[in-house]
Amino acid sequence: MFQIGTPWFDGVEGVTQCPILPGEVFIYQFVVDRRESGLIGMIQVSPPATEPEPFTYDYDRNFLLTDWYHKSMSEKATGLASIPFKWVGEPQSLMIQGRGRFNCSNNLTTPPSLVSGVCNVSNADCSRFILTVIPGKTYRLRIGSLTALSALSFQIEGHNLTVVEADGHYVEPFTVKNLFVYSGETYSVLLKADQNPRRNYWITSSIVSRPATTPPATAVLNYYPNHPRRRPPTSESSNIVPEWNDTRSRLAQSLAIKARRGFIHALPENSDKVIVLLNTQNEVNGYRRWSVNNVSYHHPKTPYLIALKQNLTNAFDWRFTAPENYDSRNYDIFAKPLNANATTSDGIYRLRFNSTVDVILQNANTMNANNSETHPWHLHGHDFWVLGYGEGKFNESEDPKRYNRVDPIKKNTVAVQPFGWTALRFRADNPGVWSFHCHIESHFFMGMGIVFESGIDKVSSLPSSIMGCGQTKR
Numbered sequence: 001m002f003q004i005g006t007p008w009f010d011g012v013e014g015v016t017q018c019p020i021l022p023g024e025v026f027i028y029q030f031v032v033d034r035r036e037s038g039l040i041g042m043i044q045v046s047p048p049a050t051e052p053e054p055f056t057y058d059y060d061r062n063f064l065l066t067d068w069y070h071k072s073m074s075e076k077a078t079g080l081a082s083i084p085f086k087w088v089g090e091p092q093s094l095m096i097q098g099r100g101r102f103n104c105s106n107n108l109t110t111p112p113s114l115v116s117g118v119c120n121v122s123n124a125d126c127s128r129f130i131l132t133v134i135p136g137k138t139y140r141l142r143i144g145s146l147t148a149l150s151a152l153s154f155q156i157e158g159h160n161l162t163v164v165e166a167d168g169h170y171v172e173p174f175t176v177k178n179l180f181v182y183s184g185e186t187y188s189v190l191l192k193a194d195q196n197p198r199r200n201y202w203i204t205s206s207i208v209s210r211p212a213t214t215p216p217a218t219a220v221l222n223y224y225p226n227h228p229r230r231r232p233p234t235s236e237s238s239n240i241v242p243e244w245n246d247t248r249s250r251l252a253q254s255l256a257i258k259a260r261r262g263f264i265h266a267l268p269e270n271s272d273k274v275i276v277l278l279n280t281q282n283e284v285n286g287y288r289r290w291s292v293n294n295v296s297y298h299h300p301k302t303p304y305l306i307a308l309k310q311n312l313t314n315a316f317d318w319r320f321t322a323p324e325n326y327d328s329r330n331y332d333i334f335a336k337p338l339n340a341n342a343t344t345s346d347g348i349y350r351l352r353f354n355s356t357v358d359v360i361l362q363n364a365n366t367m368n369a370n371n372s373e374t375h376p377w378h379l380h381g382h383d384f385w386v387l388g389y390g391e392g393k394f395n396e397s398e399d400p401k402r403y404n405r406v407d408p409i410k411k412n413t414v415a416v417q418p419f420g421w422t423a424l425r426f427r428a429d430n431p432g433v434w435s436f437h438c439h440i441e442s443h444f445f446m447g448m449g450i451v452f453e454s455g456i457d458k459v460s461s462l463p464s465s466i467m468g469c470g471q472t473k474r
């Protein structure tokens with residue numbers, strides 16, 4: 001950060017400012033000049049002391065998992081919005097707590113100036129993240145994925161991970177070797193430092209669900225008092241990860257997650273409405289897009305919340321009839337779309353306030369033969385119950401009989417597997433306008449999302465700080 005025009009916020013005691021004493025608050029306000037893609041981090045929410053957690057651990061640690069592209073956001077966006085379509089491709093690196101490496105011979109597109117910096121493994125940025133553990137202690141690892149594209153498998157050599165929490169809800173504990181984490185998801189796992197303490201172990205994050213060439217991210221589990229930089233005696237690639245196209249293993253994890261006894265949120269018995277959303281790749285006027293029931297989403301210039309509250313009737317397509325199904329009888333989800341033409345819209349789905357809505361996410365073949373992808377769908381403003389998953393086409397009369405009505409988990413992000421479906425239920429009980437979208441950055445950019453409105457009349461007056469664009473310029 002250069003602090004141009006704000007030299008007083010550079011932060012050095014004695015040079016530009018007085019020291020900040022314990023208990024004091026100091027607010028830095030400056031223009032971020034070095035990070036065009038923004039900053040990310042984890043926010044940890046702890047329950048009040050009066051609500052003890054149903055498991056114990058000695059220490060609490062974070063693991064933020066990401067992927068990394070060398071191309072800028074704008075270059076990638078330009079390619080996605082061009083004819084011919086230029087796909088962003090696989091990321092150059094995966095990262096654990098912001099640290100990763102890449103295979104230099106893989107990356108002919110990276111400018112030489114960058115390569116010389118990041119290909120040098122003595123560069124401090126290439127040092128691996130190290131988690132030091134005390135033998136015999138239990139660690140709660142809070143794992144979150146904020147990848148732009150990649151679905152991940154996370155594992156710690158020689159150790160089991162006991163899953164106890166998903167998206168902020170306690171789950172019935174179950175043990176895995178590989179934890180599958182989709183973009184936008186968070187989990188807590190318990191790790192017991194119960195292996196041979198005289199060595200260190202590899203921690204890895206690897207890509208699943210796409211045939212990627214990106215090398216896994218590695219970190220080190222360091223048993224105290226071994227030296228943290230002591231290399232584990234095994235090969236860096238000794239962690240076993242299921243094949244990228246092993247959908248069944250991933251589905252098995254999804255099915256293993258149940259709400260924890262004593263913490264089950266009762267499922268509303270019935271829903272007021274069922275919305276079936278076909279997920280397809282399409283084309284609109286020659287542009288490659290993703291669409292939901294053949295409508296490809298794009299953001300309006302004026303934010304919906306403001307348009308609705310201020311009755312700006314030409315700010316977006318208010319007359320849009322939100323398609324609540326697709327031609328499911330005649331549509332072959334295993335084939336490329338017969339008629340790939342979709343339309344774009346900024347219209348929204350309006351839900352009756354407090355109504356209960358089922359959403360079936362139906363996956364299908366992309367524009368490439370024999371190909372369907374994994375999509376992590378993320379809902380804002382609500383948690384939903386996950387009713388079930390299935391392979392193939394959702395059967396509206398049969399499949400609901402197999403929904404989990406006993407102990408379904410609540411989540412805010414859930415995966416839809418290739419050629420499969422995922423069913424959710426939520427109550428539209430949060431007044432506002434909420435995005436529901438594929439958490440893969442480029443898929444959302446290409447139109448893979450919808451917007452729900454409910455109870456807009458219950459939203460109190462809007463702060464002016466959210467305005468200044470579109471029709472709210474003044």
Ligand SMILES: O=C1O[C@H]([C@@H](O)CO)C(O)=C1O
Nearest residue numbers: 087281366367368373443446
């Ligand atoms: O949106 C996508 O486009 C490409 C590919 O389908 C283009 O052919 C891909 O892998 C995506 O996820």
